[in-house]
Amino acid sequence: MPLEADSRLRYRLIHDQLKSAIALGNIAPGLVLLEGPVARIFGTSRVPVRKAFEMLHAGGFLHTFEGRGYLVAHPDGSMPQPLRMPIAEDTLGFDRPLEPLDIPSNSERIYDSLEATISLGIAFGHFRIDESHAAEAFGVSRGTVREALNRLRDRGLVEKSAYSHWLCGPLTARAVREDYELRALLEPAALRASAPSLTRAQLDSALRDIERAIDAPDSVDAAALHKLETTLHDTFLAGASNRKLLATISHAHMPLIVNHAFYDAFHLHPEMGTLTEHRGIIAALLRGDIDSASDALAKHLQQGEMRTRQRLKVLAVLPDPDLPGYMQRIA
Structure with missing residues (x-):
């Protein structure tokens, strides 16, 4: 199509x-x-x-x-008061889960593959992304590749040079530290603002997911871990009304994206510390102790920075992954 x-x-x-x-x-x-x-x-x-x-x-x-x-909108056209609550199928008036709209655009079809490749590559070095080679590899137009890369630029994974070359990486310890410092300042504040909108059912569901992961960590693959991370660092913060705050946080999620690519490429499972820290945050929210949940989130991010920097050290002694031809290493 x-x-x-x-x-x-x-x-x-x-x-x-x-x-x-x-x-x-x-x-x-x-x-x-x-x-x-x-x-x-x-x-x-x-x-x-x-x-x-x-x-x-x-x-x-x-x-x-x-x-x-x-x-x-209200049926009579008047402006109603804002009603903030978690969005689910029943909230939108649907009596059963919707089937996914399985009609991805060309840009959407290649986006996940580009994101995974770039996320893995930047942990190993500095690369130029060749639009023409990428278009040939995916069987799409250069405009389609450019659209996907522009979305990745919004997420902080790629940048455009003064000569209009697409560049990515390297992911340095300094970049990781700066992103985590920003997140440690902003995510606890966003959680404080968003916590009143979280429902008991939503928190109970998240706790069940974490408990299952703690009971069987070897069953948690990269996709399952990414879902847990997204719940805590995206869904739980989405109720904050300050859109600039949330946008800034999203732009600092590059280490989170790279960690997902790292786990996926090497078929790893999460550390127990990551899972128990998630559980502590959710448990505090269930008690209604927003201050403790916010403090626990800040400590979780501090530990997350240490774990991510340790992974960078591991990657330094591993051979480069087999990357596609459109990823051209810059010496």
């Missing part, structure tokens, strides 16, 4: 389903809709969700407001 048809069909499906649910009154007026949670429910990226939101806003079904995201 051509890229244009892919993208149009995806955002149109999201738009139509949300529009119907709002029109039927199945979604509470004032509910705050954010791109990330809605994208996870539909099994898609944020790009088509953003387009669907824009269309719904233009049609009067959503309102903008001073906070992050959009408000679901």
Whole structure:
């Protein structure tokens, strides 16, 4: 399917389903809709969700407001008070989980592969990414590759030189330290702001996931660990209303992305310390002790920095991974 048809069909499906649910009154007026949670429910990226939101806003079904995201409009057109709560299928008026929209665009098809390759590569050195070679390797246009790389630039994984070359790496101990210092300052504050919006069911579910991982850590692969990390460092913080705060935190998540690539490439399992620290944070939130949860998150990030820097030392003595030809090492 051509890229244009892919993208149009995806955002149109999201738009139509949300529009119907709002029109039927199945979604509470004032509910705050954010791109990330809605994208996870539909099994898609944020790009088509953003387009669907824009269309719904233009049609009067959503309102903008001073906070992050959009408000679901009241049937009479008045501006309701913001209603912040975790987003699930039933919150959006759907009585059963939605099937993922299995119609990825060309850019989305190559994004995960590019992210994994670049994340692994930067732990081993400094690279230039050749657009033409990448387009040939993936069987897509250079514009498609450029679109994916622009998304990766937003995440801090690649940069563009003064000569318009795409560059990535190296991931240094200093870069890791600076990212973790930033996260240690901002994530506890975001958790304090977001904690009141977390539900008991949401916290209980997260605790069950962690307990299962602690009971059988060898069963936790890179994907499962990444889901646990995303729950703590993304979902649990998403209720904070300061969008600039959350954007800054997201840009400092490069070590988290690289750790995922590291675990995936070498088929590793999480350290017990990582899992027990997660459990301590969730347990404090379940007790309603936000101060302790925030302090525990700060300590978890300090330990995470130490673990990540130790992994960099391990990587220094390992042979380079087998990277595709579009990753060209810079001496």
